[in-house]
Amino acid sequence: MALRTVAAVVPQRCAPFEFGLIHEVFGIDRSDEGVPAVDFRVCSAEPDRTVDFGTGLRLRAPHGLDGLLGVDLVALPACDTSRPQPPELLDAIRAAHAAGATVLSVCSGAFLLGEAGLLDGRPCTTHWMHTDELAKRFPLAKVDSGVLYVDDGDLITSAGTAAGIDACLHLVRRELGSAVATKIARRMVVPPQRDGGQRQYIEQPVPQCTGDSLAELLEYLIEHLADEHSVRSLARRAAMSDRTFARRFVAETGMSPAKWIAAQRISRARTLLEDTALSIEQVAGHSGFGTAAGLRHHFTRQVGVAPAEYRRTFSSAMSTAS
Known part of the structure; x- marks a missing residue:
């Protein structure tokens, strides 16, 4: 899929933040930083194209539903799930998807996809507060209530708020490579890569757990991905018992130490494959996998x-080696 044209659909009672994050990732011209330019279209089904966010904020969309024609991506922010959507809007989303567009929803935007019939038989997610309702209203959808986002090829759905940023950056990385995603993330001051399988929330709070208590350890791990690590060795470095450390690590990252390290190693390998001419064996060594x-x-x-196939698709190095 190319990523040259993006249509952000803004229904009535659209959530301002979720619309804003879509615009932040796709709608700002960062071509001077090496980010490919995107034709970003804000589209509305309203006759006068004026959208009421329901918070005293109103927006006049430059495009009607004809703005969805021929786009590479249709992005849907969170919306009021109790309001039926105009049939012409659902028709336009279906037509864009049938013509080859990828569709991406943030939070309750997944309900728009459900109403359009695009969730039938497909894995998907939404904010954990809405997953039961999504599954009830669209029983053919395969709703996963515990993940940040689901990438099912031409259908990407995400959980609430920040998970929408993760899903958008994931799509940028998938289509344009990690260098572009990292540049956008750096400007937004957010992590460039969070795995979609991370948990949306922690059910059991951990006492005396602060958001930055493991920050120094995480930085250490990033700098020493090629080393062997165990829960015991990391717990000692953090001056905690094994059990307390494992519990706190999950609370602060949403993942077990082993899964988090594996995800960081994959991320490092992707970057090396894209941006260097290191051999596959060297990439394996630098990213902590040991052997090719x-x-x-x-x-x-x-x-x-x-x-090797990933490198052929995404490499930006002047020359590559396998």
Whole structure:
């Protein structure tokens, strides 16, 4: 998929933040920083194209539903799930998807996809407060209530608020590479990569857990991804018992230490494959997988393609080696 044209659909009672994050990722011209320019279209089904956010804020969209014609991506922010959407809006979303557009929803924007019939038989998610309702209203959808976002190819759905940023940056990375996603994330001052399988929230709060209590340890791990790490060795470094450390790590990252380290190693390998001419064996060593065989096994399982194939698709290095 190309990512040259993006249509953001703004229904009545659209959530301002979720619309804003879509605009922040796709709608700002960062071509002077090497980010490919995007034709960003704000589209509305209203006759006068004026959208009431329901908070005293109003917006006049430059485009009607004809703005969805021929786009690469249709992005849907959160909206009022109790309001039926205009049939012409659902028709336009369906037509854009049938013509080859990827569709992406943030938070309750997934209900628009459900009304358009695009969730039938597809894995998807939304904000954890709405997952039961989504599953009830659209029983053919395969709703996952515990993840940040779901990438099902031409259908990407995300949970609430910040998870929408994760999903948008994931799509940028998937289509344009990690260098572009990192540049956008740096300007937004957000992490460039969070795995979609992370949990949306923690059910059991951990006493005396602060958001930055493991920050120093996480920085250490990023700098030493090629080293071997165990819960015991990391717990000692953090001056905690094994059990307390494991529990706190999940509370602050949403993942177990092993899964978090594996995700960071995959991220490092992707960057090295895209931006350097290191051999596959060298990439494996620098990213902590040890051998080319180990890298190929884990990378193919997580990313879906072998490292060499990924490099051929996304490499920005002047020359590559395998």
